[in-house]
Structure formats: C-alpha cells, structure tokens
Amino acid sequence: MKTFLIRFAITLTVLTGLWFAFSRIPITESLDHMSFGDFNEEKFGELAMDAVLMESKEIKSDSIDLAMNMMVKRLSAGNLFSSEKFHIHVVNNNEVNAFALPGNHVVVHTGLIYMCDNPEELIGVLAHEIAHLEKRHVIERMRTEGIITLLEGAVAQGGGTAVASAVGELAGLAFSRDQENEADEVGFVFLTNSNIRPNGMATLFRKMKADSDISGYIPEFMSTHPELESRAQNIEMKCAGLPNTFVPLMTEEQWENFQVNVRLAL
Amino acid sequence: MQDRVREQDDREKASNAYVMSLVALMTGLPLPIVNLLATFMFFMANRKSSYFVRWHCTQALLSQGFVFILNTISFQWTLRIIFGDLKFSDEYFGYLCVVILVNISEIIGTLISAVKVRKGKESNWWLFAPLTNVLVRKDN
Numbered sequence: 001m002k003t004f005l006i007r008f009a010i011t012l013t014v015l016t017g018l019w020f021a022f023s024r025i026p027i028t029e030s031l032d033h034m035s036f037g038d039f040n041e042e043k044f045g046e047l048a049m050d051a052v053l054m055e056s057k058e059i060k061s062d063s064i065d066l067a068m069n070m071m072v073k074r075l076s077a078g079n080l081f082s083s084e085k086f087h088i089h090v091v092n093n094n095e096v097n098a099f100a101l102p103g104n105h106v107v108v109h110t111g112l113i114y115m116c117d118n119p120e121e122l123i124g125v126l127a128h129e130i131a132h133l134e135k136r137h138v139i140e141r142m143r144t145e146g147i148i149t150l151l152e153g154a155v156a157q158g159g160g161t162a163v164a165s166a167v168g169e170l171a172g173l174a175f176s177r178d179q180e181n182e183a184d185e186v187g188f189v190f191l192t193n194s195n196i197r198p199n200g201m202a203t204l205f206r207k208m209k210a211d212s213d214i215s216g217y218i219p220e221f222m223s224t225h226p227e228l229e230s231r232a233q234n235i236e237m238k239c240a241g242l243p244n245t246f247v248p249l250m251t252e253e254q255w256e257n258f259q260v261n262v263r264l265a266l
Numbered sequence: 267m268q269d270r271v272r273e274q275d276d277r278e279k280a281s282n283a284y285v286m287s288l289v290a291l292m293t294g295l296p297l298p299i300v301n302l303l304a305t306f307m308f309f310m311a312n313r314k315s316s317y318f319v320r321w322h323c324t325q326a327l328l329s330q331g332f333v334f335i336l337n338t339i340s341f342q343w344t345l346r347i348i349f350g351d352l353k354f355s356d357e358y359f360g361y362l363c364v365v366i367l368v369n370i371s372e373i374i375g376t377l378i379s380a381v382k383v384r385k386g387k388e389s390n391w392w393l394f395a396p397l398t399n400v401l402v403r404k405d406n
Contacts, residue, residue: 004396011393015364023360031354140353178351 028136041139045103049089052107056091059110061265064090067250067258068108071123072130074249078194081134088126092266096208100129100138113262115207119249120200127187128201135186137179184231188238197246199239205232277386279315280322283308284380287330288373302327302334321402322383326376328394328401333372340365 068088076083086104093109100106106129108122116122132138175183184201191198209228250258283305290304309323340362346352379389 001397001400004393004400007393007396015368018367019357019360019364021360022363023357025359026356027359028354028356 042103044142045087045101045105048101048103049105049107052089052091052101056093056109059090059092059262059265061261063261064258064265067261071119071126071249074194074196075123075127075130075190076194079190081130086130086133090262096211098125098129100132102138102142104133106130106133110262110266113259115211116200116204117207118200118252119255119258120197121204122200123196123249124187124191124198124201124204127190127196127198128183131183131186131190132175132179135179135182137175137183141175141179180231184234188235192242195245195247196249197239198235198242202232202235202239205235273386276316276318277384279312279319281380281384283312283319283323283326284376284383287326288376288380291373299334299338302330305330317402317404321398322379322389324402325389325391325394325398326379328397329372329376329391332394333369336365336368 068090069083072083072086072088086106089105089107090113091107091109094111094114095109096111096115097109098107098112106126108125112125113122116125187201188198191201205228209232286308287301287305290301305323305327309327312319312323315323343352343358343361347354347358352358375391379391382389
C-alpha cells in the first residue's frame with residue numbers, strides 16, 4: 001500500500017506540474033489575436049487613445065510620470081506582471097474617472113487625482129484597472145458588446161469619424177458584475193502582495209458613493225453594480241485580518257507636491 | 267489438456283477486461299462513465315474467476331476509475347464553459363492537454379496489456395499494480 005501511495009503522490013505531482021506547464025501557453029491571447037483579423041490589441045489601444053486625446057489633453061510632466069511609474073512599479077514588484085507593459089496617461093478632465101483601454105493603456109483623469117486624499121486611494125484605482133487588463137476584461141467586453149465588429153466596419157468604411165465614434169464606446173464600457181468583483185479582488189491581492197495598504201480602495205469608494213448620491217454620476221471603476229457600499233465593506237473586512245506590514249507609497253508632503261504638480265502642469 | 271484449455275480461457279478473460287474498456291471508450295465518448303461501467307460489469311461477472319483473471323480485471327478497473335475522475339472533471343468544466351458561468355481559460359486548456367495525454371497513455375497501456383495478457387505474460391502497471399496486489403487475494 002505504501003508503494004502505491006508513494007507512486008500516486010508522484011503521479012499527482014507530475015500531472016499537476018504538466019497542468020501548470022500547459023497553462024502557461026497563452027492560448028486565450030492567441031485566440032484573441034486570431035479573432036481580430038488584421039487588427040491587434042495594440043492597434044485598438046492606439047485608436048482608443050487617439051479618441052480619448054481628442055476629448056482631453058494629456059498632461060506630460062517628468063515629475064508626474066515619475067510618480068505614476070513608481071506606483072505601477074510598486075504594484076508589479078510583488079506580483080507576476082511587468083510594469084513596463086502598462087502605459088499610464090494622466091489627462092486633463094475634471095470628471096472623476098479612470099478606465100482601462102486595450103493595449104494596456106490606463107487613463108486617469110485629473111479629477112480623480114484631486115479627489116484622492118492620499119496615494120493609497122489612487123493606487124487602489126490603478127490596481128483595479130490593471131486587474132481588468134490582466135484578466136482581459138476589456139477585450140472580453142469589447143467582444144460581447146460588438147465593439148470589435150463595429151471598429152472593423154468603421155475602418156473598412158475609411159476610418160475617420162466612424163472609427164472615433166466606435167472607439168468612443170470603449171471609454172464608457174461597463175463591466176459585468178462578475179468582472180467588477182474579480183477586478184476588486186485581484187486588485188486587492190495586487191496591493192497586499194506589494195505591501196500597500198489596500199483600504200484606500202474602500203475610503204475612495206465611500207467618498208465616491210457620497211458624491212454620486214448628490215450628482216448621480218458614477219464612474220466606470222465604481223460602476224453601478226455591485227453595490228458600492230458592499231464593495232467597500234468587503235475590502236474593509238479583508239483588511240481587518242491583515243498584518244500591518246504595509247510600506248507607505250510616499251510621504252504626505254510628496255503627495256501634496258504631486259497634486260500641486262498636476263495642477264501646475266495644466 | 268484441460269488445464270491448458272482453462273489457461274487459455276483465463277488469458278482471454280483477463281485480456282478482455284482491458285479490451286472491454288477500450289470498446290466501451292469508443293462507443294461511450296464523450297460520456298466518461300460508459301467505459302468505467304463496462305469494466306465494472308466485467309469485473310463483477312468475473313469476481314469468482316481465477317486469481318489471474320481477477321487480478322487483471324481489478325487493475326483494468328482501477329485504471330478506468332483514475333481516468334474516469336480526470337475525465338469527469340474536464341467534462342463538467344466543459345459543460346460549465348458552454349452552458350454555465352465559466353469561460354475558456356489557459357488553465358482549462360492546460361487541464362484538457364493533461365487529460366488528453368493521460369487518456370492516450372491509458373489507451374496505449376490498455377492495448378499493450380490486452381496483448382501481453384492474451385499471450386499469458388504479466389502486465390503490471392507502474393501505478394496500479396501495487397494497489398491491485400493489495401486488493402486481490404490469492405487464496406480466494
């Protein structure tokens with residue numbers, strides 16, 4: 001019996017190893033590329049960014065780029081993704097919003113940066129958006145909403161405003177309840193793996209909830225579902241059981257300087 | 267002469283334990299339970315046979331049981347992707363590769379065992395032979 005148990009354990013280990021190895025084959029990514037025809041995700045991303053920049057001006061500043069890249073690097077340090085592949089764009093728009101676009105673009109409105117009281121709130125949103133990208137929610141949503149077909153048709157017609165209109169749909173893309181929940185959970189893991197205090201997500205959710213109660217406006221990263229209050233509670237419950245090993249992203253002074261730099265760069 | 271006839275009969279029965287699972291596999295696809303049921307019924311029908319026959323029926327049943335578990339998981343996973351809440355993922359693809367690999371190995375192993383046993387040779391599977399030795403008693 002002992003021989004069998006040892007051999008069974010070896011077999012299970014080998015099969016699990018094979019499963020892990022086969023799972024590393026990026027088959028879903030390849031299928032996405034195949035289904036795009038002449039397009040690829042990067043091309044969609046470029047078109048989408050062009051459309052966003054037609055509406056809002058991108059803020060280019062070394063100090064802002066440095067701060068945003070530092071945040072993404074902190075996130076990637078504790079997780080299995082490279083910070084290099086993400087393109088973070090801060091755009092001048094007072095609407096409190098942030099969203100992910102194909103090609104690993106993340107757009108952050110200046111309105112959101114002003115709303116955040118500390119860097120943990122801002123990085124909470126970044127973690128959420130990167131989670132959407134890592135879990136390929138953007139591409140999935142584009143497919144289910146028919147935006148890929150729309151884009152291909154627009155390009156076939158000669159591009160121009162048709163493309164811009166199709167791309168415009170991307171910024172307002174609403175994720176499903178499951179996708180939002182998954183992005184919250186994965187974003188939370190990204191933060192804790194990087195020793196970043198994750199309750200910034202919850203405090204920002206609450207602030208935005210109060211704001212949306214007044215204005216009726218809810219940005220993409222908050223979405224109308226699942227309920228904002230329950231999302232904030234979920235995060236706080238998870239935070240309660242965590243050991244306090246968090247390393248601050250920046251000092252209060254650095255954060256204030258960052259916000260001032262954003263205003264000055266306009 | 268009678269011993270030789272019985273021996274020949276035992277070889278055929280033992281070999282059929284493996285052949286049975288293969289035939290059922292061909293007819294039962296994609297339902298993973300059919301080949302297990304066929305092997306189990308053959309096992310029950312031969313539980314009073316000679317040690318040689320019982321031993322190979324048990325080994326065939328154990329191998330089918332193992333593959334059945336793997337296949338059932340992939341079958342359920344596939345159904346949930348088609349009709350349920352799951353989506354096609356790299357993990358699913360990886361698992362499918364493993365299951366296909368195990369099934370191919372199992373079919374080849376079964377064929378080899380069926381031929382060897384019919385010739386009267388022993389065919390001990392690395393994983394299941396030790397457990398078969400524990401489960402099948404000689405003095406019965």
